[in-house]
Amino acid sequence: MASPGLPPYFSLGVCYYPEHWPSERWPIYARQMREIGLSYARLAEFAWSRIEPTEGNFEWEWLDHAIETLAAEDLGVILGTPTGSPPPWLLTKYPEILPVDKDGRTRTHGSRKHYDHASPIYRRYCQEIVAAMAQRYGDHPAVIGWQIDNEWGESDSTASYGPVAQDAFQDWLRHRYRTLPALNEAWGGVFWSQEYTAWDQTPLPNLTMNDPNPSHVLDFQRFATACITEFQNLQVDIIRAASPGRFITHNGMGNFEEVDYYQCVESLDFMAWDSYPLGQIDKGLLQGLDPTDWIGAGHPDLISINHDLMRGLKPGASTMVMEQQAGQVNWAQANPLPAANAVALWTMQAWAHGCDSVCYFRWRAATAAQELMHSGLLRHDESLDRGGQEIANLELPIGPLQAVTAKVVLLHDYESGWVANEQRHTQAWSYWKQMMLFYSTLRRLGVDVDIRHPDADLSAYAVIVAPCLHIVTPERAEHLREAAQNSHLVVGPRTGFRTESGRVPEDGQPGLLRDLLGCTLLNFDGMWPGTTIEAGGEEVTIWAEAYQPTTAQVLHTYDSGPLQGEAAVVRNGKVTTIGAFSSLLIARVLAQVLAQAGIAVVPLDEGLRRSSRGGRTLWMNFNDNERRLPDGRHIPAHDYILD
Amino acid sequence: MASPGLPPYFSLGVCYYPEHWPSERWPIYARQMREIGLSYARLAEFAWSRIEPTEGNFEWEWLDHAIETLAAEDLGVILGTPTGSPPPWLLTKYPEILPVDKDGRTRTHGSRKHYDHASPIYRRYCQEIVAAMAQRYGDHPAVIGWQIDNEWGESDSTASYGPVAQDAFQDWLRHRYRTLPALNEAWGGVFWSQEYTAWDQTPLPNLTMNDPNPSHVLDFQRFATACITEFQNLQVDIIRAASPGRFITHNGMGNFEEVDYYQCVESLDFMAWDSYPLGQIDKGLLQGLDPTDWIGAGHPDLISINHDLMRGLKPGASTMVMEQQAGQVNWAQANPLPAANAVALWTMQAWAHGCDSVCYFRWRAATAAQELMHSGLLRHDESLDRGGQEIANLELPIGPLQAVTAKVVLLHDYESGWVANEQRHTQAWSYWKQMMLFYSTLRRLGVDVDIRHPDADLSAYAVIVAPCLHIVTPERAEHLREAAQNSHLVVGPRTGFRTESGRVPEDGQPGLLRDLLGCTLLNFDGMWPGTTIEAGGEEVTIWAEAYQPTTAQVLHTYDSGPLQGEAAVVRNGKVTTIGAFSSLLIARVLAQVLAQAGIAVVPLDEGLRRSSRGGRTLWMNFNDNERRLPDGRHIPAHDYILD
C-alpha cells in the first residue's frame, strides 16, 4: 500500500541538516542513523542560501556529498524544495515579494515564510531552483521522494494582504463569478451597500471598520488555498517530469485549519504531517480537560484526530509523519520535556492510525539560530538524547503495511469550519472543538474512526457522523441522502446553516436537509462561558439549538434554559440530529446508534485508547500513572500493549 | 407630548430592509406588521447602493414601491439617511474619505462607517443624496420622521487620525484658542516642552511615545463631537427645509460615552437610542455582580440608565428606542437567546422610563452578510420568532403619553467622563462605573431618577446627586451653588478635580466648590483590584479620598488603609460629599438624605425594580426566578406587573 519511494514496511527516518555541521561529521552521523534503525533522511528544505548563494550561481558539491554519505549507509533521501525560506539577496532585490499582514504591515526577511504566494516574480525564482534540483537529483537512486516547500500557512503566512494579493484575488473572483451581479448576490452585498460596480472595487477583507462580509472572507480563504495550491503545483509539475517513481508530498500541520488540504493533496501522492503533541496540548482540548494533565505525552485524541484526518485526505494512499517530536520543542508557551517512553508511544500510535513511516525532527540539536532550544535525536554535545534512545530500542510492527479499516466515519471540511468560525456566536465555540467533541466521544467508546470529506465515497461505513456540516450544497444534500439510505447518520449542531457562498438558505436551516433530518431549526443559543443548561438530564455548555420536528420524533428535550421543553435531539428513521453541545448526551446517543449498527463499543477511561490496524490492536495509556485495560491487564504510564 | 410625526400613544415599529427581499413578499410583510400591532417601519438607512447605484444615477422606484406597500397597510415610515455606509464606487474614486485609525492604519470599505466625518468630499456627497431623498419623500404622507446616519461612533468611528482630521482639528483649535499662548496655557504645554509655536505643529493625540497630554485628548474628543455634529447638521438643515412636520432624530447607542449627545441633540427633535440588553451585560455592571446571572433579560439598571439619560438630553422632548433587541444579537462575545418574556419586559420598561415608541430590530433575520446570525421578528424561514410572538401578545399601556416625573436628579456630562477616564488612576475605575454606583443605589431604593447635564435647570428636584462632577467651571460652580439653596446636594468622589481645559485648579481640589462643600481634598487612593478597606463600617473598593473639613462636619471616617482616621463623608448644611467608592455606605447616606427631603424609599432586591410614569407604577423582575414584591405579591421570572 505504501507509495512509490517509501519502504514497503513501517519505517523510520529523520530530518537532517548537513549544511549545519562540518562535513567530517557526516559519515559518523550516517552510520549512527543506520545503527538506531533509520531508513532515510529528509534534507535541503531550508538550504537555498547554500544551493544558490548568489543569484544564478548554484553550488551542488556539498549536497552531492551529503547525499552520497547517506547513500553509503543505505539510507534513502527525501529532498525538500527550499522555497520556504528565500535568501536575503532575493528579497533585497525584489521587496515586492514580501507579504503584507492583516494589519497592513509589510513583513521582512530574517526568519522564514516571507513571501506572497501570488508573487509572479517569486514563483519564477522558485521554478528555477526547483528545476535545477530536480534535474540534478531527480533520478538519483538514493532519492526516494520530495517534499514541496514547508508547512503551508506556518508563521501566519496563509494569506498576504498587499497589492499583489489584491490583484490575484480580484482575478480569482472574476473567474469564479463572471459577473458582478453574481458576486453581489453571492455575498449579499446589498447589506450595508457594499455592492460592487467594478472588479477593482473589491477589497481584501482586512482593515474594515466593522466585521467584513463573511462570504467575502470565505471566498478570500478559498482564494488563499487556491493560490497556495497553484504555487505548489508549479513545483510538482517540474518534479513529476524529472523524478519518476518518487513520491511527492507536503508536510501539513496538526490542528491547523487555514489551508484546505483536500485541495493541496490532489496533485500530491499523499499528505504528510508534522506531529508535535506537547506543542499543542492547549489547542482544542475537550471542554473540561486540563492541558497540564497531559504534559507527559499529550492527549491521545488531539494527536490521532490529525492522523485520521491526513489519512482520509486521499483515501487509499499512504500517509506519514514528516516531522515527529522526539524531545522538547521550543516554540510553545511552555516546552516541557516529554515523559519517558512518550516518543515510542507516539511512534506506535502513528502506525496504528495508518502511518507508513515516521520521520523524527531533527537529527542533532541546532547550536545556532531560532531553534537552538529544540531537541534532536542527538544532543548539542552529540550524545544520543532520550528520544533517540527510545527509537533505538523500539520494536516496530513488522510485515507488509495494511490499511486501517473503520466502520464509522466522521465528516469534515475546511470550508464549513472557515465560515462557521467567522461567526462563532459565542467565543467559546469553534468548528474544531465541535469536531473534537464527537471524535473524542467515539474514541472513548473504543471505536476506530475514519475522517472523510462530506463529498467522499461513504458507502463503506455503517455509521456516518457529521459533527458540523455547516455548508450544504444541493449536490452534497443529495449525496448525503443517498449515503443515509444504507447507513446510520448522526448530525450535530449548526448543520445545514449555510449555502455554498456562505448565505443562509432562504427557507431557513437546515435548508436542503430538512426532509432528511425531518425537522426545522427553531432557535439557537450561543452560551456564555461558565453557564450551563441541561438536556436529557445531561449538562450542556457553549451551544444549544432546538428543532421543530416535521417527520422526526423527539428523543430528548431541554430541561432548562430559554429552550426549556423544546427538542434537543430528534430522530428521523436512521438519521439523528443532536443540537446540544453535551459530551455525555452525545455519548448516549452515539452508543445507541452504534449498537443498532452492530458496532461493539468498549468504554475507556480518559487517556486510555485502543486503535486497530491490519488485525492487530494497540492499547495505549497516555495518563501519567498506571491503568487497567478493560480485560484487567495493567498498562504502565505512557506505555502501550500491541495485541 | 410626543414629537410631530410620532403617534400620540405608546407605539411600536420595526426596522425593515425591503431591499433584502423579493418585492413579492412586501405586501405580505406589511400585512403581518399591522397584524402584530406595529405602527411604522424604519427603512433605507443602509440603502445607498440601491438609491444611487452609480454616481449621480438615482433609482427611486423600488423605494417608492416599498413605502407605498407599507402605506397601504396604514403603516408610517421613518427614513434613515444612508450615509452610514457609502458604496464602494465612492471610496474607490476618493480614497481620501477613508478614516485612519489610532494606529495610523487607513481602514477600508467592505463593512460600514468607513469615512472621516471631516472629509469635505464626503460631506458634499452626503448632502447630495440627502437632498435628493428629502426632495422626493419630504412631504410624503406616510413619512413620519427621519433618522440621520446610524449610531455615531459605531465601529470605533468617532475619530479619524489622518491628515483630513488633523487639518480640521488644527482649525478647530485656532478657532477655540485664538492664540498659541492661550493653547499652551490651557494644556500646560510647558510640561515636557510641548509648547507650540505654530498651529500646524499641533499633532493628533495618537502615536505619542508616552501618554498624550490629557488636555490635548480632551480637546480632541470635543473636536470629534463637534465634527460629527457639524456633519449631522448639514443633513438636518436640508431635511428641516424639505420635510416639515416630521421629526428628525439620531439613534445613539447605550453605554456609549465617546460622543457628547448633548451637542448632537440640539438640532434634533430628540435623541433615540438602540437598546441591546444582552449584548451589553458585560459592560459596566456594578462591582460584585456577575454578568452570567443576567443572561436571561439583562440587568435592569444597565438598561434603564440609558433610557433616563436619553430622556434627559432634551428635557420635555420625546424619546424612543430606535432599535430594540427582540431575540439573540450576533455581535457580543457570547450571544444567548433571551429568556421567554424578555422582549415584553424590555418594551414595558421602555415605556415606564419615558419612551414614546419602541422600534424592534429587525423584521426578518438576514439571510446574508454580517448579521445573518442576528434574530428578527421573523425567522429566516419567515415563521414568527419568539420575540415577534411576545410583541403580538403584548398589552400596551393605553391613553395619551405622559411625562416621567422624578424628584431626584443625577448629574452627568460626557466631558467629565472623558477627562477622568483618560487618567483613571486605577484601571478598575471608570466614570460610567461611578455613575452606575450611584444610579443603582437609588434604583435599589425604589426611587425614580432623572439624569441631567449639570448646567441644566435643576429647580424641580428635591435631591441632586452628582456622582462625578469632575470638571467645574466658574459658571457651573455658581449654578450649583444656586441649585443647592433649595435642594439637597450629594457629590461623589473626584468632584471639582479639573478646570474646563482639564487642568487641576491652582488652589487644589475641589477648587471652586470649596465653600459649597465646606472641605478640601487631602489625598486620594486608586486601589488595586482585589483590595478593600473600610469606611463607616462598610467595604470600600477601587477609590477612596479623604477631606479636610473647613465648615463641614465629618459623618464617616476611614476605618483602615492609608487614610485611616481621615474623613470619608462630610456634610456642609444640605450638601454631602462622599469620597468612598462603597455601595453600602452610599446607600446609607442617600437613604438619610432622601428621608430628609421627604422622598419615600422602598428597598428592593437586586433585579427587582419599580418605575412610575403618569400615575402608574411598573414592577419588574429581571431575575430568573420568581420573587415577592414588597407588598407580598408574587412576580414571575422576567415578568412585570403594571399597577
Place this chain on the structure above:
Amino acid sequence: MASPGLPPYFSLGVCYYPEHWPSERWPIYARQMREIGLSYARLAEFAWSRIEPTEGNFEWEWLDHAIETLAAEDLGVILGTPTGSPPPWLLTKYPEILPVDKDGRTRTHGSRKHYDHASPIYRRYCQEIVAAMAQRYGDHPAVIGWQIDNEWGESDSTASYGPVAQDAFQDWLRHRYRTLPALNEAWGGVFWSQEYTAWDQTPLPNLTMNDPNPSHVLDFQRFATACITEFQNLQVDIIRAASPGRFITHNGMGNFEEVDYYQCVESLDFMAWDSYPLGQIDKGLLQGLDPTDWIGAGHPDLISINHDLMRGLKPGASTMVMEQQAGQVNWAQANPLPAANAVALWTMQAWAHGCDSVCYFRWRAATAAQELMHSGLLRHDESLDRGGQEIANLELPIGPLQAVTAKVVLLHDYESGWVANEQRHTQAWSYWKQMMLFYSTLRRLGVDVDIRHPDADLSAYAVIVAPCLHIVTPERAEHLREAAQNSHLVVGPRTGFRTESGRVPEDGQPGLLRDLLGCTLLNFDGMWPGTTIEAGGEEVTIWAEAYQPTTAQVLHTYDSGPLQGEAAVVRNGKVTTIGAFSSLLIARVLAQVLAQAGIAVVPLDEGLRRSSRGGRTLWMNFNDNERRLPDGRHIPAHDYILD
C-alpha cells in the same frame, strides 16, 4: 566616598520644575525646601521649550533667576539636559528625527522621548543646547552636578526601527564583524537560509514572519545600548570640559533590563536611579507572593535589588536615587497611596544599601498635563503632603558616608538576560525572575549582597552566586575559574548555555565551564505554569535541568517528573550547580555554602529585612502589621530600627 559635587554626608533633594509655577512662588518654595531639610534641587531636564523657545533663540533669564533663588537658600542645583523631550518646532522641521516602533509605525511628538538616538540631526541639536547650558552654568557655584537626558529606554524608546536606525545598525555590524562570513557564522545564518551577501541586506529584527534570529536580536540590543551610550557621551564630553568638579550622572530605571547600564556608566561618575516601589509591585515579584500584600510600602527585595545593582555598576563610586517616590504615582495599573511611614522607610533603606543621597520626585504636584495625578511633596494646594511631612520629621544617619561591605556577590549581566529572555522556553521564566529567586533567598537569610558584572574583580567575596550566567566567553570562563579558587561558587540553571554571539557551545552546555562545574547538561524542562515536580524533597516550578556528573558529586536528585532520578544539584569541590528553580532547595544549598564560608545567616520572615552599612544595621518591616525581630524586639508595620 561621595562624588565631587554631592554633599559628603547622607543628603536629600527634590526634583523641581520652577518653569511650571509663577516666579513669585520661587523664594517661598526654596525656603520651604531648606526648612524640611533638603540640600539641593534637580531642574531643567524637560525645559527645552523654555530655554530655546524657537530655533537658536536661547532664553536664560528665568533659569538664571530660578538657580539664584535656590542658591540664596544655600541649596545646590543638579541640572538635567533637556534632551529627553525635544520641542515641537524641532520635530516639525525634521520629522526624520521621530522614532519608528517595532510595528513599523512612526511615532509622534506630544509627550516625550520622541527621537531616534541615532539621528545625526537630533544629535547636532542636542550638542548645541547642551553646549549652551554648559557654557552658561558649568562653573556656577550652585551647580553640583549634571544629569544627562532622562531614563534611557523610557516609553519603549530603547530602539527605533526606521531607516535611520537601520543604517546605523548596519554600520555597527560592519564594524563589529568586518566580514559577512564572520557575521553569518556568528548568527548561524545558514539556518533558514538567512545568510547575507551584502551589508545592506541585514534587516532590523522586527516584522519577521517567524521569530527573528536570536543572535540577530542580541546584536541589535547591543547596538541599541551602544547607540544610546554614544548619544549620551556626546553630551558628557561637552559638560566634562565646561563644568569641572561636578558629577555627571544619568537616572536609570528600576527593574529595567533593556539598556546595558555597565556600558552607559563608563563615562559617568556614577549611575543614579529612579525608585518607585508602588509602581512596580507587579513586576518580577517572587513566585508565590501576591502583589496586593505589598501595596503599603512595596516589597523590600524588589527595591533593594536595584540599589545593590546600581551600586555595583561602578564599584567604589557613589550612587543615589534621583527620583524617589514620595506619595502616589500616576502611571501604574493601580496607584495606591503609600502607607504612613513608607517614604521614611524607603529613604532609610536607600541609605543602608549604599545610596549617598535621595532626591524626591517632585516638589509640588503638577496642575497640568500628563502627571497631574502624581503626588509631590506639596499638594496641588501647596500644603505639605504626607510624604513631605515624613521627610521633614526624618532623623537621618549622620557622619561621613561609608561603603557597604558584603561577603556575598551575585553576578549579573544584561546580555545574558537579553539572550535568555528571547528564548524563555516557558513564558513563566525570565532572567530577572531567576535573579530575584537567588537574591531574595539570600536576603531572607539576612545576608548582605553585592551585585557585580561577571567580569568584575571578585576577589573580595567569600561566596560568589551566579544565578544565570547564560553567556560564557573564554575570558569569562578563565576569570571564573580563578575566582573560584579562593571562593565558594554557586551557579544556577541555564549556566554556560551560550557563546558571545548567542550560539550554543559546539560541545554542548555548560561549554567552557564543564571542568569547573564537573558535569555536563543532560536535559532541561521548561515547565507549564501550574505544574510542579520535586527535587531533594522540595517543590520545583518553571524550570528543571539535570546533569551528568563528570567529576562532581550528586547532592540532590529529582523525585518526580520526566527527570526523576537524575541529578538536580551537584558539587565539584567548592563549586555547586543548582538546576532546579526551587526557592526552598536553593535556600538549603545556600545556607550550607554560607556556613562553610563562615558567613552567619539570620533567617527572616517574609517582608522583614536587615541591611548593614558602615557598622550600623538597619532592621526593616515592610509588612502591614507589627512583627518581631529575631532578637524579640517588636517592629511596627512599615517601620525600621537602626542599630
